[in-house]
Amino acid sequence: MRRKVLSLFAIVLIVLTGCSHDSDKTGASRESNDYSIKEELSTKKDVPSSFSFTYNDQKFEIVYFYESFIEYIKEAEMQPGNLDGLYIETIINPIAEERGVRLSKGWGFGTPTQLEILEKYLQSLIDNHDTIQKLIIDSLKKSADKLQPGSDKTIFVLPANPVDKDVMESVVGVSAVTWNENFISLQIAPPFFEESSLKRAVAHEYHHTVFFENNEMGNTLLESVLIEGKADTFAKIIYPDIQMPWSNFSSAENERQTWKVLKENTSSLSPAIQDDFFLGDPSKGIPEWANYKIGNKIMESFIEEYPSISISEWTDMPADEILTKSNYEEKH
Template structure:
């Protein structure tokens, strides 16, 4: 989720049909039974590229960024000692130059070195294109039905870096980030892909982009917590039956301790505190993804007390006002 920068991280998915789950292999070595994969991918005529559509007078574009990865793999196999430079030249710079974002500074955009597995990721994404495309477009339309955007939206879909498999498995195979009001990136790790995770991630990041149309990201711990709580709440309104690993606390004690630390640091600008709320800090009793979990709880309390306030209104409502109106502190 910028994870948010967008803590992006993440928002992050379980296995596409027919995908090989052997993600522990490393290096650029090739197996005999995979020798044809490179040729198959490179010569495939129907590799998806981009799709634009208008919905409610709003312009959307979904870019399947697969051909650049095929180019990267081809160059990397010929120049295995220049992977970093080739990746920046082929993958990072074209997006950064076009979209004005610094992907090299974001999580999930390290240089892939496991080329064989990356090829398998790409083949799985291509084979499952119809499903992936339908899920993304449906989620965008459902999101626009609830919260009409102003700015155009572009969604880039990329294979995840195989080296990130442990994290991707933990977040169920999809890592998505909203970089500004116009641009969302979605990375998919096919071995861990779950359709619900993709739907939730698109809705979550869509909300971030609409938030960015009228608001700055904010720098305080409370602002970082509520920006995620708002986006998760929005996604749950659209998909009420989807529960993600970061949606709820595992115990009342976890919630109480997290609230105690948040209450004492609502205005904190310290990156270390914000990292604690994303990564977790056992010594402080803060669980992983606490920013999402406590943000969800505050928003649940707010909506319970103010059900008539519209999504558009609370999207732009300052974090301090949300916390005050929620009466969350009094309920603890």
């Protein structure tokens, strides 16, 4: 059973104070040859570990997985020929074992090899801890006000892998994964980070966790499209003034072509087709992030037809029922 949902968020022009857009300037600077960022990072009293709070009788825990990355950097400098093994030992296995998930070294969890930049990422996250924590808490509370969860939620905060800088820049510094109804991981790349991207990411992933409390992931193309459309619609309800590049199609023709392919493959279980809807396929006229875009459009049409149906009701409504009631096909 697949339970993991990968979400990449990109919003523009609201920059976290202290997070430079130049990776060479991110975090603390070295004042002398004897000064090491690792010395500052290794001062454990300055490194946040976790924060728990209760809201509406619901427990939330934010875990900052920084100390393990500090340990990885130290060990990696002593064993440069064993980076993969060290990363699995210090990062991959502890998260997987603690949270009960199957964590592979796929995208976003590949072995970091640019250790100096990773140090700077960590220092920037530590320096901006209060701001990051406030953004996460505020988004969780706003989300819980709209959709009450039934199970505890844990959010892991990690530095992104510097080698993924191009993708992280395109999503403005935040990528997120919902693993199950209890566990979200957030990866942040400080050089590209913007506050709005984190707020929307938390709201989006929160919806996924509540969805998973009563529903399975689903395997069809339509189910994968609607799970993202629902979460994105929820995030837009929480933050209506924050626009995302995958909220809308660039042209009516893009939308028509995406719908044509979706209509022909609603029940498809093909990973290749689902990848097309995420990565895009120009040969088929499918744009990048088409799953979000068409999912948003179907949900917009559904809510237009049934404005009185509650968030909780449509969260648990089957994908095919959402599509039928949306009258999206009749409108397109």
